[in-house]
Amino acid sequence: MKSNFFFMPIPQYFGAGISMEIGAQLAQLHSKKALVMYDKGVEAAGIPSKIVQCIQAEGILVVQNGDVESDPSDITVKRIAEIARQEQVDAVVAIGGGSSIDAAKCVKLLLNNSGVLEDFYDLTRPQKPSGIPMIAIPTTSGTGSEASKGGVITDTSKGQKRTIIGPGTMPDMALVDPELTLSVPPKVTAACAFDVLAHAIDAITSNMTNPITQAISYEAIRLMKGSYRQAVEDGASLQARSDMHLASNLGGIVLSNAKCSVSHAFAHAMGALYHVPHGVCCAIFTPACLEYVADQRPEEIRKIAKLLDTPFREDESTASIAWRTGETIHKMYRSVGVPDIIEYIPDAAEAKRALIPVAKQDIMATFSPRALDDAGGCWIIDRTFELARQ
């Protein structure tokens, strides 16, 4: 009998204000000196200072590093890991979106394992899961990185994104506090929402999907659909922010299980080559990639269409329903100001030349229920440009 494997992630606490527990949590781990990592935007929002105060209130020393950049590079990860070694920290705290959390996951990996970062591009290399613990405090509702086993970094030697997956990149705890997302600007809120949608759709359609990941993913889509617009237009709404943060967290939980699929293969390629925010790339590629795999997932496509309020006839073909659903998703992201591909790459031929070879090599392409070949890549790009020109 085929079993439905489901990996339960780490202890998580969810709720408004929960990030203020960080000092007590580190004290329970007997931490004496913690590295706290974040980026400039999170710093400007005034979030790290409050969290650092909570840690210091427990008598724990803090080494602060606010140097993480968007789409963090291998160079940044190695530099911060070296600082952490020299400072002999005994815990790592990440405050931020996927960039800060992923960089911290890779710093944790380097602190607990011998070898250089590049060694772990080989996903068969064993990773020690424990040693110096890492606590993730997400401040965007998008990647769900606090709940997933894997970090995405930019390999500067190849100009491509690398996903390092394994037990060594798993946070040891997550404090998921929707209050921290109140300051996320509308543009970032909108883009990140479509990362959530892409994770859920990919986890429903990937070749690693199962009934448990699907149940969670459908709920993530329901929450995202019901709250993304309000989170963008009324960022002070704690209800909308909470629903989006929960949807994001659920997306992270399913990622560790069902992985992602073609939309993320293209999103990684576009992010690495054109430095477009990850959520924007996800929005751009979700419609065509959903259509690309539709024939493999007829029942699931119907459920997704219903959750996204896409009307269809019961006797309609899966391809036609997927086409309508792609149109819905395109309208959804355009309605909250997420740009189309032509804002970044005006020419479809260039997009094909640049993106397809990189997307085909991305690990997420291997989880697609329909192989990504050159012809398939061209079809996805053509459909994405067709939507953009409407």
Ligand SMILES: NC(=O)c1ccc[n+]([C@@H]2O[C@H](COP(=O)([O-])OP(=O)(O)OC[C@H]3O[C@@H](n4cnc5c(N)ncnc54)[C@H](O)[C@@H]3O)[C@@H](O)[C@H]2O)c1
């Ligand atoms: N590990 C995973 O499972 C996973 C999944 C998807 C994407 N990713 C990766 O995550 C990265 C993208 O993460 P992201 O979309 O969260 O973006 P991000 O972390 O780069 O943050 C986007 C911007 O928002 C700002 N910001 C974050 N929180 C804020 C707040 N509360 N108030 C004000 N500004 C705030 C940041 O400073 C930054 O400028 C990419 O590298 C992507 O490849 C990882």
Ligand SMILES: [Fe+2]
């Ligand atoms: Fe993503």
